[in-house]
Amino acid sequence: MVLDPSLQxxxxxxxxxxxxxxxxxxxxxxxLIAIGxxxxxxFLLLPLAAVFYEALRGGVAAYAEAIxxxxxxxxxxxxxLIAAISVPCNLVFGLAAAxxxxxxxxxxxxxxxxxxxxxxxxxxxISGLVYILLFGSQSLxxxxxxxxxxxxxxxxxxxxxATIFVTFPFIARELIPLMQxxxxxxxxxxxxxxASGWKTFLLVTLPNVKWGLLYGxxxxxxxxxxxxxxxxxxxxxxxxxxxxxxxxxxxxxxxYAFSAAFAVxxxxxxxxxxxxxxxxxLEWRFADNIVAARGH
Amino acid sequence: xxxxxxxxxxxxxxxxxxPAMAQTTLLxxxxxxxxxxxxxxxxxxxxxxxxxxGEDIVLRQSHGGSGAQARAVIDGLDADVVTLALEADIDAxxxxxxxxxxxxxxxLPNLSAPYTSTIVFLVRKGNPKGIKDWGDLxxxxxxxxxxxxxxxxxxxxxxxAAWAYAEQQSGGDEAKTKEFVGTLFKHVPVLDTGARGxxxxxxxxxxxxxxxxxxxxxxxxxxxxGPDQFxxxxxxxxxxxxxxxxxxxxxxxxxxxxKVAEAYLEYLYSKDGQTIAAKNFYRPSKPExxxxxxxxxxxxVKLVTIDDPLFGGWAKTQPAHFGDGGxxxxxxxxxx
Numbered sequence: 192m193v194l195d196p197s198l199q200x201x202x203x204x205x206x207x208x209x210x211x212x213x214x215x216x217x218x219x220x221x222x223l224i225a226i227g228x229x230x231x232x233x234f235l236l237l238p239l240a241a242v243f244y245e246a247l248r249g250g251v252a253a254y255a256e257a258i259x260x261x262x263x264x265x266x267x268x269x270x271x272l273i274a275a276i277s278v279p280c281n282l283v284f285g286l287a288a289a290x291x292x293x294x295x296x297x298x299x300x301x302x303x304x305x306x307x308x309x310x311x312x313x314x315x316x317i318s319g320l321v322y323i324l325l326f327g328s329q330s331l332x333x334x335x336x337x338x339x340x341x342x343x344x345x346x347x348x349x350x351x352x353a354t355i356f357v358t359f360p361f362i363a364r365e366l367i368p369l370m371q372x373x374x375x376x377x378x379x380x381x382x383x384x385x386a387s388g389w390k391t392f393l394l395v396t397l398p399n400v401k402w403g404l405l406y407g408x409x410x411x412x413x414x415x416x417x418x419x420x421x422x423x424x425x426x427x428x429x430x431x432x433x434x435x436x437x438x439x440x441x442x443x444x445x446x447y448a449f450s451a452a453f454a455v456x457x458x459x460x461x462x463x464x465x466x467x468x469x470x471x472x473l474e475w476r477f478a479d480n481i482v483a484a485r486g487h
Numbered sequence: 488x489x490x491x492x493x494x495x496x497x498x499x500x501x502x503x504x505x506p507a508m509a510q511t512t513l514l515x516x517x518x519x520x521x522x523x524x525x526x527x528x529x530x531x532x533x534x535x536x537x538x539x540x541g542e543d544i545v546l547r548q549s550h551g552g553s554g555a556q557a558r559a560v561i562d563g564l565d566a567d568v569v570t571l572a573l574e575a576d577i578d579a580x581x582x583x584x585x586x587x588x589x590x591x592x593x594x595l596p597n598l599s600a601p602y603t604s605t606i607v608f609l610v611r612k613g614n615p616k617g618i619k620d621w622g623d624l625x626x627x628x629x630x631x632x633x634x635x636x637x638x639x640x641x642x643x644x645x646x647x648a649a650w651a652y653a654e655q656q657s658g659g660d661e662a663k664t665k666e667f668v669g670t671l672f673k674h675v676p677v678l679d680t681g682a683r684g685x686x687x688x689x690x691x692x693x694x695x696x697x698x699x700x701x702x703x704x705x706x707x708x709x710x711x712x713g714p715d716q717f718x719x720x721x722x723x724x725x726x727x728x729x730x731x732x733x734x735x736x737x738x739x740x741x742x743x744x745x746k747v748a749e750a751y752l753e754y755l756y757s758k759d760g761q762t763i764a765a766k767n768f769y770r771p772s773k774p775e776x777x778x779x780x781x782x783x784x785x786x787x788v789k790l791v792t793i794d795d796p797l798f799g800g801w802a803k804t805q806p807a808h809f810g811d812g813g814x815x816x817x818x819x820x821x822x823x
Contacts, residue, residue, distance in 0.1 A: 328563035328584065337563070337741075345564040427564045428549045429514060442550070445683045446522055447711040 242460055245453035257443075257451035258458060265431040266439035267458070272347070273422075273435060274415040277354040281411050285362025286404065290396065292363075293370030294378065304367070310359045318356045319424025322349055345427030350435065353421040358411045365407030369400055405473065409466050416462055512545040513748055516566035518553035518640055518730070519683040520704045524767040525570070531759050532751055544747060552681035553640035560584075560735065567739050567748040570732040572640025572682075574793075575805040577733050586737025600729035601755035602769035605788055606641075606648045608720040609689065609698040609705040616696045620722050621652040624671055624697060631674045632695035634685040636808075636815055640730070641682035643809060645699040647798065648726040650808075651791045655724060669818035690717070701728070703768035706784070719786075727790040 443452035553572035653667035
């Protein structure tokens, strides 16, 4: 980005003058920082600490037992499976949609953008329910599916569908502004130098958005593993078969197995923390590349 | 990218392999408070079946509000047997899907109810508000916890027990009965959707002075969370709740599990089944088969039943009281 000359001129002015014009008194600054930190502590760190405290209150052995319980293991496996299917699907879709929206002009573009946002505005319970209305045995398709022995609702495919629906916008929403900001200049250059469309996408577009893409994938993954509402409606709650981790936490809690519930919850929290650490580590390691990619 | 897809597919097939290799499985779709009961019963039945036939069997459970569970079976949840809180919920499956014959209640002893229960009060230790009977629930400053009769089977029994008491007190005056039950629901600060939700509201979150609960749920809360915190109060009159069980013919015939599913339900009436029911605080329908020590825990209560002339069975009670625009809708105005 080329800086406005008048701004650059401003930088040469005496420091003191600048600070007086743009910053508050130290007391105000510290108060604001303190409020921010307090908020963070009360609403984020405290609950997180409580989860781990409750989980480990019964001792490490009880914790290990809760997590290695066959139903808990099945829930963990299922949650990972759901994420392993729905994240790649949304990765492909998100990339394709963002590319189309950001780099091309076509009729119905704003409609497409609205549709991408739909899962954000719809309650997750509805997201689960629509698939029951579509594929349940009372639906039009239901009898045909039953005759052919295809189980969608109250089985893994239904949970995958609901999860994909709910996590649908994450990657596309992350990429669209980034791609729009980058414009089509580099792609035009590549094509004018004789690169094919596919090659342009792989060698120019994709490398430019890889950090945004990674961030989108991490967000999408976190939500895919943590989704409760939509999955709850369509899962059927069969222990060891269609119970994901968030559902298993609820079941354990309702069975007075509080420390086991918190043990599984802490595992979910750990997965989320791991995601965050991974993201921060990558950002730190490749800080220069990220600035370069963003600073076009 | 192709490599990534392949990898995902490989991972998916590995993860799926676990459940797919399992042997005969039976799915029991049940209501909220039976979790502990069927956990114990399934272990016993699996051992019994192994001894009888040499076959290993996997028993799966699904729990939730009785009405919601019935809805899931109607929408295609592949239940071999349903063990729900209300006859009306199984009737709904029978009429909407045809997977259960209309005369299902006659297929098993005691009108397909292997165990019964009743409604009691759970109060905080020392009974600080002095709650002894239904009449005490509408005193000033008493907060009552019950789930929503629209969604919870247990809550419908709560409501009907209160109705029976008010009916008796007023000598059959319907306006006064309605007024009593309406006032009672004005004392409810939180209306959860299921029985277990209400129990956690009362016990964990510490809201309310009295919980209207299944007898088995009240005993379980005492056992799990300590008798030093709560006590059970038995009202002068309550209702005999008969949670029924049924085979889902349409599903077992498709899956070829009829034989084992029938045995599963019949075994509930055996000595083992009845003993396990009593141990889990359900009143066995054949008390002579259960452990007398367990039976001593059940207090004597004067019980009305749903088939008494007052209610005239579920087929009449369900639409009259709980249908859209029914008596519950007329008397219940959420308190602010």
